[in-house]
Amino acid sequence: MEQLILFVVLVVSGYMVGTFLEKRHYRSIEKRETDLIRLPVVTLEEDVIDETKKIRYAVLAKGNAVISIDYFKRFLSSLQNIFGGNVTAYQTLVDRARREAVLRMIEQAPPSDIITNARIETSAIGQSANRRKSVGSVEAFAYGTAVKYKDD
Template sequence: MKIVLFLGLLALGYFAGTAAEKKHFKSISEREAASIALPVLSVSKLPENLVATESALVTGSAVISIDYFKRILASLINIVGGKVISYESLVDRARREAILRMKESAGHYDYIINLRIETSVIGNSANQKNGVGSVEVVAFGTAVKVKSDANQI
């Protein structure tokens, strides 16, 4: 009985999880293409020729959880060591989603400077198996508006 439940969860995790992940990645790339006009920089100062007129703090965050199949896979990889692909896509999804949300909240601004990304593990209680359950990523930066008559780079 237990093994049936386990295999059932494994299959559900694999099929539903993979489908959801594909859909999410598709949505991420579409939105990334749509918001390409708003550059995000990790430097703290704009080039001299751009004069800032307005600034505001913008943030975006996302909590993404891993599926059952990948969690089991990761715990197996943990034994032999090596590249844990299942977690790579998890943090990648979370980071890109957080950055996109930050960009989407920046509205009429021209640039986002001083981007910082913080990642933290949450929700240990939500998974009984050891290891990472879900990650929270918060992306934050300063949105600035530049003088419209300034020279373009």
């Protein structure tokens, strides 16, 4: 019985705190994406670099983010694992991690005109990383080449 109560408390508090934090995170992501929108981040390689200009520097830009799911999402995903279909519980987890990683890459890069060759790597980390059927935290690592042209 105690275990059941503990479980319900964890699920309910996981839902409330998790939802609150997720909403706050999404507000932050959307605001920063709008703020940083002037800087192009593309997956194309050197072909996008403007050859009419000289390059001042081209450096590695990187950013990573680790996001964990809450207890409610873990519970929901275990239910969804039984019946199949869209595991909606994990969608926001991966989405938040990748967008946050890209934002951090942009924020940490030196002032630049374009970030080329942007890539995102995703991996599961934490206690349950190598266990089957369970997702603990997701790490997203975004990297690219930050290019700054010389001012003429």
